[in-house]
Amino acid sequence: MHTRRFLLRIVFSSIFFISIPILGFGDEKALTLDETLKSLDLPESATTFRWDPFFQIGIFARADQYASFQVGLPGEIGLVILNGKEIVFLSSPFLEQGALRFPQAFVNALSKALEDTIPQEAPVQFRIAGIIVDPGHGGKDTGAVGNHSIGGKAIRVEEKDITLKVSKDLHSRLSRSFPDKQVLLTRDQDTFISLDDRVAIANAIPLKDNEATVYISIHANASFNKQVRGYEVWYLSPEYRRTVIDQSKYKDTQEVIPILNAMLEEEFTSESIRMAESIVKRFDETLGSSLPSRGIKAEEWFVVRNVRMPSVLVELGFLSNETDAALLTDETYLQHFSEALYKGIMDFVGEFEGSS
Numbered sequence: 001m002h003t004r005r006f007l008l009r010i011v012f013s014s015i016f017f018i019s020i021p022i023l024g025f026g027d028e029k030a031l032t033l034d035e036t037l038k039s040l041d042l043p044e045s046a047t048t049f050r051w052d053p054f055f056q057i058g059i060f061a062r063a064d065q066y067a068s069f070q071v072g073l074p075g076e077i078g079l080v081i082l083n084g085k086e087i088v089f090l091s092s093p094f095l096e097q098g099a100l101r102f103p104q105a106f107v108n109a110l111s112k113a114l115e116d117t118i119p120q121e122a123p124v125q126f127r128i129a130g131i132i133v134d135p136g137h138g139g140k141d142t143g144a145v146g147n148h149s150i151g152g153k154a155i156r157v158e159e160k161d162i163t164l165k166v167s168k169d170l171h172s173r174l175s176r177s178f179p180d181k182q183v184l185l186t187r188d189q190d191t192f193i194s195l196d197d198r199v200a201i202a203n204a205i206p207l208k209d210n211e212a213t214v215y216i217s218i219h220a221n222a223s224f225n226k227q228v229r230g231y232e233v234w235y236l237s238p239e240y241r242r243t244v245i246d247q248s249k250y251k252d253t254q255e256v257i258p259i260l261n262a263m264l265e266e267e268f269t270s271e272s273i274r275m276a277e278s279i280v281k282r283f284d285e286t287l288g289s290s291l292p293s294r295g296i297k298a299e300e301w302f303v304v305r306n307v308r309m310p311s312v313l314v315e316l317g318f319l320s321n322e323t324d325a326a327l328l329t330d331e332t333y334l335q336h337f338s339e340a341l342y343k344g345i346m347d348f349v350g351e352f353e354g355s356s
Contacts, residue, residue, distance in 0.1 A: 030074075030094075030101040039107050040114070051100070052270070058093065058100070065114050071095055074103075080110065088113050128349045130182040130205040130213035131174055135167035136160070136220075139192030144222035146319030150326045157325050159220040160190065162334070166316065167218045169338035174345065182213075202309065212352070214275060215311035216345065220328060222320040229321045231287070232294035233279050234313040235272035271310035274351065279314060279344030286340035291317055291327060314341065 031039065033049060040047040040060060047062040060067045065083055072078045072092030080088050090110065091103035136159060137143030143159025167185060174183045182205055186198045202215050221232075276296045284293055294315075316337055317324035327333045 029104045030096070031104060031107055033100050033102070036102040036107050040111055056095075060110070062114060067110055067114065069093060071100070074101075080113070082113055086113075125353070126210050126212065127353050128181060128214060129207055129211035130184065131178070131345065131349075132184050132186065132202045132205070132213065132215045133167045133171050133174070134186040134198055134202075134215065134217040135163040136218055137163060138187050138190055141192055144220055144319045146222070146321075146325040148322045148325050150322065150329070155325075155329060157319050157329055159222075159319060162220050162316065162319075162328050163218045164188075164190065165334050166338045166341070169335060170216075170218070170341050170345075173338065173342040177342075177346065178349075202311075213309045214271075214345075214348070215309055216275075216341070217311070217313040218341075219313060219315050221315040221318045223318055224320075226320050226322070228318050229324050230292035230294040231283055231317055232297055232315045233276040234297050234315070235269065235276050235311070271352070272312055275310055275345070275348040276312045278347040278351075279312065279341060282340040282344040282347065283337075286336050286343070287333075290333075291324065 037047050037049060037060075040062065042062065045063045047060055050059045050061070052058075056071045058069055058071070067080055067082050069080045069090075069092070070078060071094055074092075074094050074096075076092040076094075077089050078092035080090050082088065088109070091106045093100055093102045093106060095101070138160045141160065143163070145159070146157040148155055148157070164187070168188065171183055171185050171188075174181075184201065184205070186201050187193045198217075202213065205213050207213065221228075273296065280293060280296055283291075317328050319325050319328065
């Protein structure tokens with residue numbers, strides 16, 4: 001089970017507190033990771049550990065039990081989330097010269113908590129219930145424009161037309177593969193849709209507790225330097241702070257909302273990066289050397305910072321570059337773009353739903 005899947009359970013599950021004494025660090029012994037794993041092992045079930053160095057989140061797993069935590073400073077008290085439902089406050093694990101250290105009180109209390117909270121039900125299967133495909137621009141908003149002479153013929157390429165063609169093809173492919181999911185277009189013709197309306201469409205999809213949505217915004221690029229070429233995929237910068245949690249679900253536990261919101265923000269960033277990686281990988285395979293990759297980048301685009309879900313913004317190529325513009329006006333290559341996007345999204349959905 002991936003760390004990302006576990007963190008998402010925080011929002012999809014009903015969280016409640018269990019009563020365990022809050023223990024401080026003091027002068028107690030701090031165990032190494034190997035010592036901690038041995039202490040948490042049971043004769044019939046070994047304990048495993050996963051660590052995300054970017055977000056500094058760790059997860060212990062034993063059979064069908066999971067405990068997630070964030071590191072703190074020596075002597076601090078931090079929350080631990082058990083099986084995606086229960087919260088306990090324990091002495092925080094911390095980093096010492098780059099190595100994880102676990103206070104003895106943390107290990108003792110976590111071992112008892114895991115014994116007392118053995119799951120009685122099978123793990124819930126999480127699923128992507130909605131996929132929003134957003135063709136950039138439209139109507140009076142043409143987006144980027146390229147004027148070129150291709151094959152001896154003068155052409156004008158408008159971003160809004162390219163994004164709509166690719167998005168409609170992508171929507172058709174996803175709808176056929178996922179008849180059980182809501183696959184939506186923010187626009188299906190040459191109409192102007194405001195950025196606020198695009199965000200509202202994405203955030204309005206009703207979800208059950210075990211469901212999630214993802215958002216893919218399709219664009220084409222432009223530059224004053226007409227030699228610049230290539231595709232790129234953007235996700236929201238991890239430094240951008242926003243409210244993504246539904247605070248109404250936690251009226252009785254207001255004190256943990258900032259922590260849960262921060263963890264969900266990190267979850268969305270992690271998921272967005274994975275989706276971006278999947279798309280770029282499929283672009284590389286499908287487009288080959290015909291179009292260079294500019295990689296994965298972080299930026300605070302309006303749509304990706306305001307939708308409350310994993311999201312990416314895809315730039316297909318530069319309309320200001322004659323070679324890219326020629327590819328983006330070729331019907332065969334437009335199908336290659338939508339095929340690569342389709343495969344990348346399929347890969348991501350398969351990974352998400354396959355990790356229970």
